[in-house]
Structures are given as structure tokens and as C-alpha cells.
Amino acid sequence: xxxxxxxxxxxxxxxxxxxxxxxxxxxxxxxxxxxxxxxxxxxxxxxxxxxxxxxxxxxxxxxxxxxxxxxxxxxxxxxxxxxxxxxxxxxxxxxxxxxxxxxxxxxxxxxxxxxxxxxxxxxxxxxxxxxxxxxxxxxxxxxxxxxxxxxxxxxxxxxxxxxxxxxxxxxxxxxxxxxxxxxxxxxxxxxxxxxxxxxxxxxxxxxxxxxxxxxxxxxxxxxxxxxxxxxxxxxxxxxxxxxxxxxxxxxxxxxxxxxxxxxxxxxxxxxxxxxxxxxxxxxxxxxxxxxxxxxxxxxxxxxxxxxxxxxxxxxxxxxxxxxxxxxxxxxxxxxxxxxxxxxxxxxxxxxxxxxxxxxxxxxxxxxxxxxxxxxxxxxxxxxxxxxxxxxxxxxxxxxxxxxxxxxxxxxxxxxxxxxxxxxxxxxxxxxxxxxxxxxxxxxxxxxxxxxxxxxxxxxxxxxxxxxxxxxxxxxxxxxxxxxxxxxxx
Numbered sequence: 001x002x003x004x005x006x007x008x009x010x011x012x013x014x015x016x017x018x019x020x021x022x023x024x025x026x027x028x029x030x031x032x033x034x035x036x037x038x039x040x041x042x043x044x045x046x047x048x049x050x051x052x053x054x055x056x057x058x059x060x061x062x063x064x065x066x067x068x069x070x071x072x073x074x075x076x077x078x079x080x081x082x083x084x085x086x087x088x089x090x091x092x093x094x095x096x097x098x099x100x101x102x103x104x105x106x107x108x109x110x111x112x113x114x115x116x117x118x119x120x121x122x123x124x125x126x127x128x129x130x131x132x133x134x135x136x137x138x139x140x141x142x143x144x145x146x147x148x149x150x151x152x153x154x155x156x157x158x159x160x161x162x163x164x165x166x167x168x169x170x171x172x173x174x175x176x177x178x179x180x181x182x183x184x185x186x187x188x189x190x191x192x193x194x195x196x197x198x199x200x201x202x203x204x205x206x207x208x209x210x211x212x213x214x215x216x217x218x219x220x221x222x223x224x225x226x227x228x229x230x231x232x233x234x235x236x237x238x239x240x241x242x243x244x245x246x247x248x249x250x251x252x253x254x255x256x257x258x259x260x261x262x263x264x265x266x267x268x269x270x271x272x273x274x275x276x277x278x279x280x281x282x283x284x285x286x287x288x289x290x291x292x293x294x295x296x297x298x299x300x301x302x303x304x305x306x307x308x309x310x311x312x313x314x315x316x317x318x319x320x321x322x323x324x325x326x327x328x329x330x331x332x333x334x335x336x337x338x339x340x341x342x343x344x345x346x347x348x349x350x351x352x353x354x355x356x357x358x359x360x361x362x363x364x365x366x367x368x369x370x371x372x373x374x375x376x377x378x379x380x381x382x383x384x385x386x387x388x389x390x391x392x393x394x395x396x397x398x399x400x401x402x403x404x405x406x407x408x409x410x411x412x413x414x415x416x417x418x419x420x421x422x423x424x425x426x427x428x429x430x431x432x433x434x435x436x437x438x439x440x441x442x443x444x445x446x447x448x449x450x451x452x453x454x455x456x457x458x459x460x461x462x463x464x465x466x467x468x469x470x471x472x473x474x475x476x477x478x479x480x481x482x483x484x485x486x487x488x489x
Contacts, residue, residue, distance in 0.1 A: 012114060015121060016175060019128055024135040024183055027092055029060040034090035041086040042079050043223060044216040048072070048207055052087060059091075064183070065135065069162050071143070071188045071201075074209025077259020080189040084139035087187065094136040096127040101142035106152035109161065111174035121174040124161055128179070135183035143200075144190035155197050162186055162203045211258025213439055215463045217251050218244075220260050225267050233271040240274050242288045249290045252443065253300035270296045306444045307414040314406030318398030319419040319441060319449070320390065321433030326440030328417060329383055331395065331402040338378030346383035349391025356381055358424055359399040362478065363407060370407040394431035396422030397450065400478050404487050412485050417441050418450040426478040430454040435462045442469045450475050450484065 034056055038049045052070075059065060072080040081097065088095035100123075103109075111122035121129075127138055146155045160166050161181060169178035188204060190196060212220065226242060250270075255262040273296045274286050288296060307317055307328070314333040319326060344356055360379070364371045381399065383390055397420040405412050419437055421429040430452045441449050453474040459467065475481050482488040 008114065008119075012174075015125075015129065016177070018132075019125070019179070020132060020134045022134060023180070024133060026059075026063045029056050029091065031056060031060065037090040038083075038086050041089075042083060043220045044212060045079065045083070045209065048083070048209060051207055052083075052090075056091065065185060068205040069164070069186045069188065069203060071190060071193075071204035071206050072209055073190050073193055073206055075211055075258035076191060077257060077261035077264075078209040078211065079259070080209055081139060081141055084137060084187045084189070087185070088137035091137065091185070093185070094131040094133045095139070096131045096136050097139045097141055098123050098127050099141045100154070101145040102147060103154050104147035104149055104152065106154050106157040107173065109154050109157035111172040113173045114176070119174055122172050124170070124181070125172045125175060125179065128181075128184075134180065135185070137185045137187060140186060140188045142190065143188040144192055144195045146195075155200050159199060159203065162188075162200065211436065212260060213435060213463055213466075214248070214251055214443075215465060217255075217260055217263060218247055221247050221251070221263060221267060225260065225264050229264070229267045229271045232268075233275050235271055235275060235278065238285060239278055240271070240286050240288070242270070243290070245290050246288045246293055249293055250297070253302055254293075254297055256302050266297060273297075307417075307446060309414075311411050311414050313409050313411050314402055315414075316398050316402040316405060316412050317414055317417040317444075317446060318395045319417055319437035320395070321392075321436050326433065326436035326438070328440050328444040328446065329390070329395070331398045332382045332384070333402045333406045334380045334382075335377040335406060336380070337376065340375040341378045343378065343380045344382075345380070346386055347389045348383060349389065351393050352383075352391050352395060355393050355396045355422070356399055358422060359396065359403055361424060362400055362422065362426060363403040366404065367407050392431075393421035393429075394419050394433075396420060397428055397475075397478060397481055401481060401485065401487070404482055408487055410487050412487065415445070415447040416450070416485050417444075417446040417448070418481060420450070420452040420455075420475070422478055428452045428475055428478060428481075434458045435466070438462055438466050438470060438472070442466055447471060448473065450481050452476075 031053060035049070035053060038052065042049070055070070072083065074080055084097065085095050107122065109122045109124060111125060112119040120126075128134070128136070131138075140158075143158075146158075148155060160170060164182065167181040170181045171178050193201060193206065226247075230237065230240060250266050251263060254266045257263075270288065274288070277283050277286060294300075316331050318329050318331055320329045342360065344353055348356070364374070383395070397418050400422055401412060401418065419431055419434075421431055423429060434451065434455055435458070438449060448471045450473050453476045456474050459472065473484060475484070479488060
């Protein structure tokens with residue numbers, strides 16, 4: 001007891017004996033109950049839940065932990081980490097979360113050798129001790145934010161942990177005895193896969209969390225965020241009522257995000273303001289309508305574009321996808337006397353600039369007569385807003401239509417919107433982010449949308465209430481669009 005290594009050995013033995021060394025008996029997995037738990041905790045995320053239930057079904061048949069390591073990738077606030085908790089509840093297992101954001105030392109994963117003073121086990125084995133079982137659900141949070149520098153590469157240390165072929169004998173430097181991690185269900189989360197090394201990415205199955213639609217956000221606010229916020233602030237249901245129209249207005253005018261964190265903050269703000277009124281006795285029962293939102297939350301944070309009532313030739317409505325959902329954008333074109341110079345403004349990226357060049361070549365080919373004296377004019381193409389960077393090929397058909405309208409002098413009804421990449425042959429190619437773009441079209445007051453024919457299958461992912469508001473026309477060639485909007489006879 002007086003030996004100088006007594007304390008260190010005591011800590012070591014205490015740690016090793018605190019671990020669960022028994023192989024856990026595989027419990028019965030009730031898929032119906034698991035689905036109910038996943039649905040109760042998270043609204044939407046249909047494809048993600050399907051994939052998790054498939055994994056559980058394989059485990060139920062094999063009577064052991066099997067299948068790949070899951071990697072949830074998506075914008076902040078889409079429910080990646082909390083879904084790990086729901087998986088643990090659905091399987092009836094312990095839940096451990098390990099945050100890897102900013103970890104730069106390999107010893108954080110594998111531990112330090114006991115020869116060092118103050119040696120500690122790595123985070124993986126520390127998590128196993130906290131769980132107190134050999135088969136927990138372990139969420140490795142923010143895998144994309146591991147830091148690699150001259151001090152070490154923690155991502156490489158994770159390779160052994162996340163490889164089902166190797167992790168049955170994981171050896172932590174501190175313990176120096178192999179431990180079986182093969183029964184642990186690992187779930188990793190990340191905001192982007194760009195910074196995850198390829199060998200690590202290879203070991204995991206990627207599941208994308210797309211942003212929530214406005215309809216999904218509304219249901220999340222109603223079923224989860226508002227009841228939680230009111231409970232937290234101690235407000236009873238009879239004292240505060242937020243109308244459906246007010247919730248929709250908060251989503252549209254006060255938040256711009258793929259997840260629901262911003263929405264949660266706004267609802268919390270609203271409940272705090274209501275709490276002050278209730279405590280002061282100003283009102284006994286508060287009803288929040290869209291008109292009262294300015295009083296509760298201040299001026300609206302966002303202003304979304306809506307279509308213009310009147311238009312002039314050379315201006316067409318397009319659809320864009322952003323991390324915060326869909327937006328409409330206007331392609332504006334103008335020609336003035338000059339010497340054939342082409343100006344492109346609006347912070348456009350390289351791909352979008354190339355779309356402009358393709359559009360100019362296409363229109364020159366279709367309207368040789370109207371464009372023969374182009375060398376005597378300067379052409380200006382602008383995509384507002386000027387301060388917002390834009391890129392991607394999906395505005396191709398919009399730019400062609402705008403230029404065609406400019407050179408023929410015919411207007412395009414602003415109630416038409418379109419999205420699609422265009423090739424030099426005039427073919428319309430598929431694009432991404434269709435559900436978000438169509439929602440933006442409905443919000444802006446668009447009535448008819450042209451989409452690439454190859455995107456028709458993506459309409460399954462679009463909410464029915466969005467499809468009911470729009471006339472969606474699939475198109476194959478640019479001439480189909482030009483005829484439909486009345487530019488080409």
C-alpha cells in the first residue's frame with residue numbers, strides 16, 4: 001500500500017473490473033415497438049427510419065450485432081444525435097455519446113500507456129465503462145471535426161474501432177488487454193463528408209438527412225417543440241395558445257435553416273415573452289396570432305422573394321436550392337448599345353457562368369436573325385441578390401428562356417417558374433433538391449413549374465399539399481418550355 005505505484009495499479013484494476021466482460025445475450029427485438037418509438041421521437045425522416053429498421057431486422061434474425069456502421073450526415077438541427085438515443089431506446093440498450101469535435105490526439109481514442117504519469121484510458125473504453133454493458137449504442141458525434149496535425153491522426157485510430165473485422169480485439173494502450181467491441185452498435189454523425197478520410201468513410205454506411213420541409217417543421221413544432229417549450233417555461237396549455245397560422249409564419253419569416261434549432265429558439269423566445277405577461281397579470285389567456293408575432297418576436301428576420309405582378313421581356317423566374325431550403329430567383333437580362341461585351345453579375349460560380357455561355361450559344365443558334373447584330377450591343381445578365389453567392393447548373397433553362405424573351409421582345413408570365421440543366425443540343429438534364437424548390441414556388445405564388453422529365457420519379461418525395469397547389473410540367477427539350485410559355489409558335 002505504501003508503494004509508489006499502488007495508486008496507479010489500484011485505478012487500473014478498478015477500471016478493468018468495472019468493465020462488463022460478459023458477452024451480452026441478444027435480446028428479443030420487437031420491430032413494431034421499435035418503429036413506434038422512432039415515430040414518437042422524430043417526425044418525418046421516413047427513409048432514415050426504414051434503414052434503421054432494416055438493420056434491426058438483420059440483428060433479430062442473426063441474434064447478434066451485425067451489419068454496417070451507420071454514418072448520419074446532414075445539416076445541424078436535423079435530429080442526428082437524438083436519433084441515436086431513440087435507436088438505443090428501441091433496442092432496449094444503454095446509450096453512450098462521445099463527442100469527437102476538435103479531438104487532435106490519437107491517445108484520446110486509444111488511451112495513454114500506463115508508464116506515463118496521469119495516464120488515462122481512451123474515450124471509447126471510458127464510454128464502455130460508463131455504459132456498464134458490453135453492447136451499448138455508441139454515438140460518435142461530429143466525426144467530420146477530428147483534427148489531424150503533427151501530434152497525431154485520431155481518424156486513423158478510429159479505423160480499428162469501426163471495422164467489424166478487427167474490433168473484436170480492440171486493445172486500448174492503457175488497459176493493454178484486448179476488449180471485444182463487436183457487440184457495440186456504432187452510430188457516427190457528421191455535418192459534411194468532405195473532411196472525413198476515405199478509408200474511414202469506406203467503413204461506414206452513409207445515410208443522408210435532408211432538411212425538413214415547411215410542412216414537417218410545422219408538425220415538429222406542434223408535436224414536440226411547443227409542448228416542450230411550454231413545459232420548460234412552466235406555462236399551462238390553457239394560458240397560451242399559438243394558432244396554426246402563427247406557427248407557419250414563424251417558420252417562413254423568422255427562420256432559414258434545414259434543421260429546427262432556429263425554430264426552437266424562436267418558440268422559446270415567444271414562450272418567455274408570454275411568461276412575462278402572465279406573471280405581470282397583463283393577460284390570463286394569451287392567443288398568439290400572425291398579427292401579434294411582431295410584438296412577441298420583433299420584426300421579421302427574413303423576406304422571401306415573391307413573384308412580380310407585371311414583367312418586361314428578358315426576366316424569368318427560376319428555382320434554386322440552398323442549405324436552408326428552396327428559394328425562387330429571377331434571371332434578369334438587358335441589352336444596351338455597345339461593342340459586344342457580355343457582363344455577368346450576381347456572384348455566380350464557375351458552373352453557373354458556364355450555363356450562361358451555353359445559353360448564349362443556344363439562343364444564337366435558335367435566333368440567328370435576331371442575334372446577328374449582337375456585336376453592336378452589350379449584353380448584361382444579372383441574378384439578384386448581389387451579395388448571395390450562387391452556383392450550380394440548374395438555372396440553365398431559366399437563362400435560355402430569359403435570353404430568348406429578351407431577343408424576341410416577348411414577355412414571360414411571372415407565374416411560370418422552371419428548373420433544369422440544359423445541354424448544347426437543347427436537352428434538359430436532371431437536377432437535385434426538387435422538393436425544396438417546389439415548396440419555394442408555392443410560397444412565392446408560382447402556379448406552373450417546368451421540371452426535367454428525368455426528375456419525375458423525385459416527385460414521390462414531394463409533399464401532396466405542395467403538388468396540389470402547382471401544375472408541374474415535365475419537359476425533355478428547351479423548345480418544349482419555350483412553346484409552353486408562349487415564346488415560340
